[in-house]
Amino acid sequence: MRYTLLLHYPEASEEEIGREAIEAGMAAFRAYADSLDAAGVLRSAEVLQPSSASTTVRLRDGELAIQDGPFADTKEQLGGTFVVDVPDLDAALDWAGRAPSVSWGAVEVRPCAVRYIDGAWQPA
Amino acid sequence: MTPAEAVAAAARRSYGRLVAALAAPTRDLALAEDALSFAFQRALETWPRTGVPEQPEGWLLTVGRRRTLDVLRSAATRTAAPLEEADLARTEDPSDPFPDRLLALLFVCAHPAIDAGVRTPLMLQTVLGVEAKAIAAAFAVPAPAMAQRLVRAKRRIRDAGIRFEVPDRDRWADRLPPVLEAVYGAYAIGRAASDLRGEAVHLAALLADLVPDEPEVLGLAALVHLAAAREPDRAPLPLDEQDPATWDRALLDRGEVLLQRAAAFGRPGRFQLEAAIQSAHDARAVTGIVDREAVRRLYAALVRTAPTLGAQVAHAVAAARVDGPDAGLALLDVVEGAERFQPFWAARAALLVDAGRTGEARAAAERAAALTDEPAALARLAALVR
Known part of the structure; x- marks a missing residue:
């Protein structure tokens, strides 16, 4: 089964937590992605820019409403996604528990429903 | 045994095993339950003609598997969901109870x-x-x-x-x-x-059969057997007021055996302690008396292991039986978060009566009465402060 690991955590800038902490975080994510890849379960991995760079679009009364900022203004923001292909939820939870950001945020584990491949939506 | 009885017996013996075997490849419990009830229905129709098969469970499993496949196939024509037929069709030795x-x-x-x-x-x-x-x-x-x-x-x-x-054993903790x-x-x-009540005993016994080497599993099974043995009536009386002659000897014996097996591991835990407390009361059926000091010590250990409100209140009552009402009241005084816990107020009322503090006892009994609508409990409270 395919699962997307959605990494939510409070955003912190380099000024707030220091260069060292940022670098340690990057090293931890590098090692995490390496071990997912080595296990052959990694399908994609993206770490997102801060939500301050986010723009949100809605269609309201026939008009596009474009708003600066993220979809929800919460303390914890979506910071990255990892798509993994593993046998079951328990395996996905094991990987989620090893994500570096579990110690400062939360990892949501969401199963895939369908995927668009070769011009058609297909079961995951 | 008539075919209908054979179907009922297989259900009683193996319902969970069959659901588990049918659900494992699809993870779909609802589908497995439907497939199994289809198989039971088929058995009721077929067995009177063909006779009861030698391996009723194997027969039911095969029919249930075929049914599962049929349902998935007809769903697949709508959604093009992939089928893992190999897994579903895999034959299993029907004599193996797939524990x-x-x-x-x-x-x-x-x-x-x-x-x-x-x-x-x-x-x-x-x-x-x-x-x-x-x-x-x-x-x-x-x-x-x-x-x-x-x-x-x-x-x-x-x-x-x-x-x-x-899960792997290292995950069991x-x-x-x-x-x-x-x-x-x-x-x-x-x-x-x-x-x-019977279902709870069945479930606990089943788990003890499946995991015979974990003392707390055995302790839980012991607890459930010992407690069930003493509650044959619908409105259970407090342990002390029950007549041991009404207790179910067979259940008690099974509970005692389970408790001894658990204790042999030398790794006590919450359920073993609770079972041991039940067992101490059990002695009354044989000797006519309860070792109240032993009960007090067991409750003290239970409060250290699992400080639930129920355990703390029971510990206070057990201490009062040994050292008098003031000792029990002192323990109740340090219980936190019991404002809406009925047994706390009922115990407090009883201990206050014993201590001769009738006015306070009446107030505690009123609070206890306000937290229950059970007629038996209300009657006991009324009798207490009359």
Whole structure:
């Protein structure tokens, strides 16, 4: 089964937590992605820019409403996604528990429903 | 044995095992239950003509598997969902009772990704085949609400992709306690709803058969047997007021054996302590007396291991039996968060009466009475402060 690991955590800038902490975080994510890849379960991995760079679009009364900022203004923001292909939820939870950001945020584990491949939506 | 009796016997013996075996390849418990009831129906129609097969469970499993495939195939023509036919069609030695599948199902029902409140109902339904209506009555919720909860939990197990395997032993420290909690939940519910009491004993015994080498599993089974032996009537009296002649000797004996097996591991725990307390009361059936000092010590150990409100209140009462009401009241004074816990106020009222503090006893009894609508409990409180 395919699962997307959605990494939510409070955003912190380099000024707030220091260069060292940022670098340690990057090293931890590098090692995490390496071990997912080595296990052959990694399908994609993206770490997102801060939500301050986010723009949100809605269609309201026939008009596009474009708003600066993220979809929800919460303390914890979506910071990255990892798509993994593993046998079951328990395996996905094991990987989620090893994500570096579990110690400062939360990892949501969401199963895939369908995927668009070769011009058609297909079961995951 | 008539064919109908053979069907009923197979259901009683193997319901959970068959559901577990049918659900493992698809993780779809609702589908497995439907396929199994189809198989039971088929058996009722077929066995009177053909005779009861040599391996009734194997027969039921084969028919259930075919039914599962049929349902998935007709769904597949609509959604093009892939089928794992090889896994479904795999033949299993019907004499093998696939014990691991059933244990895996218990772990699925008590999976951390499943809401704690629905774990016990899930076990009662999928492992023992108890109807949602009976579970709803025991949990005092409307039947449609309970049915809805069960449907949602099963859908979640399937959609989230929960593993249908027994976790590795090194995970048991985390994964086994919720299983024990859920089985204990069946026992706690069974105490109030006597219709489910037998089911709780069955569930605990089953777990002890599957995991004979974990002392707390055996301790829980011992507890459930010993307690069930003493509650044959619908409105259970306090232990001290019960007539040991009404206790179920066979259940008591099985409970004592389980407790001894648990104790042999030398790793005490909450359920073993609770069972040992039951066992100490049990002695009254033989010797006519209870070793109250032993009971007090066991409760003290229980409060250290699992400081639930119930254990703390029972500890205070046990201490009062040995050292007098003031010792019990002193222990009650340090209990926190018992404002709405009925047994706390009932115990306090009784100990205050014993201490000769009638005015305060009356106030405590009023608070206890306001927290229950059970006629027997209300009558006891009224008699206490009369």
